[in-house]
């Protein structure tokens with residue numbers, strides 16, 4: 001068996017030698033200011049051990065990775081009813097695409113593109129106030145991670161609200177098709193805040209333990225739901241880069257525009273990687289490269 005700690009250390013060194021870090025997200029001003037030349041990786045194995053390398057103590061904006069947690073909560077609240085409002089197919093388009101939503105009459109392709117996550121956020125809200133829904137989301141994430149030290153960065157949430165014109169357009173399309181029960185402002189206020197949760201890779205890998213499906217891991221959802229969340233991550237977790245991620249990395253994963261990726265080796269490990277520079281699909285460039293090498297060297301592809 002290859003030594004995991006050695007491999008993580010080598011991946012960190014290799015990332016730092018690479019001249020190409022990708023481009024940080026520019027459409028959220030607070031994220032545009034982040035230094036792209038950073039790298040961290042944390043792995044929790046099914047025996048509960050945490051292995052890591054790089055800047056694993058630095059908290060970053062997890063952004064769309066929270067869509068996994070909000071989907072788990074929305075399914076817990078609405079059950080299969082949720083699928084009448086949002087689909088389960090890869091979109092083949094950018095995460096913030098507007099055109100497909102209009103063509104498909106306001107039913108988003110899947111819960112991981114922005115339009116779909118706006119619908120799941122609405123389902124999590126129900127008829128509650130945003131702060132109650134956000135308290136539930138934060139509580140879920142903290143219990144999953146086993147850490148109380150996980151918070152929302154209000155400055156990032158405000159920055160995205162000020163420049164969130166595409167998300168407002170999506171929310172209004174959804175409302176026009178009767179696919180929101182709350183006002184676009186209320187849903188987006190909640191959505192921008194849960195996207196602005198910050199975690200270190202150590203916390204994020206720990207938060208992913210409930211998706212490993214192994215004994216002694218936090219049991220937050222049923223085994224059937226664990227399988228289904230992983231299926232969604234594999235097919236839709238990297239937007240129009242999902243096929244390439246499955247091809248090169250070979251495990252379920254969910255990316256965020258802050259440069260984080262949460263990836264699951266079913267029954268074996270949860271991996272969190274972070275490097276803020278993105279590739280052309282809006283997924284972490286160095287993070288994807290590192291995961292491809294890690295799963296190859298550990299024999300972790302599910303295929």
Ligand SMILES: NC(=O)CC[C@H](N)C(=O)O
Nearest residue numbers: 063064095114195256257
């Ligand atoms: N891909 C992402 O991480 C996108 C999330 C971001 N909050 C947005 O709505 O645009």
